[in-house]
Amino acid sequence: MTAHWLNNEFSQQRAVLRVMHFPESHTGKNISEYLHKGLRSFEIPHTKIHIVLRDNAANMVAGVRDSGFKSIPCFIHTIQLCIHDSILSQQSVKEILVCWRRLATHFHHSPTAAAKLEAIQEQLGTNKHRLIQDVTTRWNSSYNMIERMLDQRVPLATYTANHATQSTLNSFQWGLLDKVFYILEPFKTLTVNLSKREAFLSDVIPSIMALKVFFNQALICEAFLSINTLVEQLKESVDKRLSIFLHDKYLCLSTFCDPRYKLMYQKEDESVIKKLAKCADSRNAAT
Numbered sequence: 316m317t318a319h320w321l322n323n324e325f326s327q328q329r330a331v332l333r334v335m336h337f338p339e340s341h342t343g344k345n346i347s348e349y350l351h352k353g354l355r356s357f358e359i360p361h362t363k364i365h366i367v368l369r370d371n372a373a374n375m376v377a378g379v380r381d382s383g384f385k386s387i388p389c390f391i392h393t394i395q396l397c398i399h400d401s402i403l404s405q406q407s408v409k410e411i412l413v414c415w416r417r418l419a420t421h422f423h424h425s426p427t428a429a430a431k432l433e434a435i436q437e438q439l440g441t442n443k444h445r446l447i448q449d450v451t452t453r454w455n456s457s458y459n460m461i462e463r464m465l466d467q468r469v470p471l472a473t474y475t476a477n478h479a480t481q482s483t484l485n486s487f488q489w490g491l492l493d494k495v496f497y498i499l500e501p502f503k504t505l506t507v508n509l510s511k512r513e514a515f516l517s518d519v520i521p522s523i524m525a526l527k528v529f530f531n532q533a534l535i536c537e538a539f540l541s542i543n544t545l546v547e548q549l550k551e552s553v554d555k556r557l558s559i560f561l562h563d564k565y566l567c568l569s570t571f572c573d574p575r576y577k578l579m580y581q582k583e584d585e586s587v588i589k590k591l592a593k594c595a596d597s598r599n600a601a602t
Contacts (some may be wrong), residue, residue: 316331316332316333316334316335316350316353317329317330317331317332318330318332318359329512332353332356332357333353333356335349335352335353337349341374342374342377342378343373343374343375343376343377343378343380343381344377344378344381345378346374346375346377346378346379347377347378347379347381347382350367350378350379350382350384351382361383361384364384365385365565366384366385366386366387366565367379367382367384367385367386367387368386368387368388368389369386369387369388369389370388370389370392371388371389371392371393371396376388385565387559387560387563387565387566388559390509390519390522390557390560391454391505391506391509391510392454393556393557393560394502394505394506394553394556394557395454395502395506396552396556397502397549397552397553397556397557398457398499398502398549398552400548400552400556401545401548401549401551401552402495402498402499402545402548402549403457405545405548407488407491408491408495408545410488411484411488411491411492412449412457412460414482414483414484414488415446415448415460415464415482415484416448416449417482418446418471418480418482418483419446419447419448419460420448421480421482422445422446423446428474428478429445431474431478432470432471432474435470435473435474436467436470439469439470439473441466441467441469441470442466442467444463444466444467446463446464446467447459447460447463448460454506454510455502455503455506455507457499458496458499458500458502458503461492461495461496461499462496464492465492465493465496468489471483491541491542494538494539494541494542495542495545497539498533498539498542498545498546498549501525501526501529505522505526509522515569515573516565516566516569517566517569517570517572517573517575517576519560519566519570520560520561520566520567520570520576521570521576521579523553523557523560523561526553526557527550527553527554530546530549530550530553533546534546534547534550
């Protein structure tokens, strides 16, 4: 359990409050009880809790809701779900990733093969990078794996031309991989930038709008005509999962108060924003 707040100098503060042993079943009811237990241990009244950041699991949604707190899902976790819903669930992409994992396993388990690949890398003057595998629970790991695949394309092609392997990619798969890498790049950038300590809530809505512009351009780009279906599915997933952020009053207010953005990326007009601000002021005065 972590807490974020502003001190009297309006400086952002953060702290880890508790790391709790949770032996019970992770039901919404039990999660709610542990949330209350953690707040009581620090004598934090409910009126001081303005918003709770959570993941998208149904039990976490229920637990926070049953606790009586306003919550929003983690934006970075949500965009990872968008990727898995669309691109990483495509059979053609899944086959490429499975093939690569087998190839990476081959080099990880064979010192002889790894030494031969390193010799080829040195001969070609390419980066002496090891092959990596993705971890489904680690953000951007599939992107990083694809990046390493493309980085080692020539050394691997040289190796497989002279050594029999169970896994190798054809020219069509390499071309598809190159396009998928480009489409995933904005998600990698957002994940890195919004994971920083100095990231702001006000960056969320502009980030979503930037993704929408990117998709609109990608759909009419001649270079991506062959994967239009894939791009459309990713766009649909983004629209479905991220629409909740565009209408959240806390996000709208934070974006409006940020001098970099104001109403530039807002769907609501200024009168609506002012009403939200008035409601927030009333709540703060009451607490």
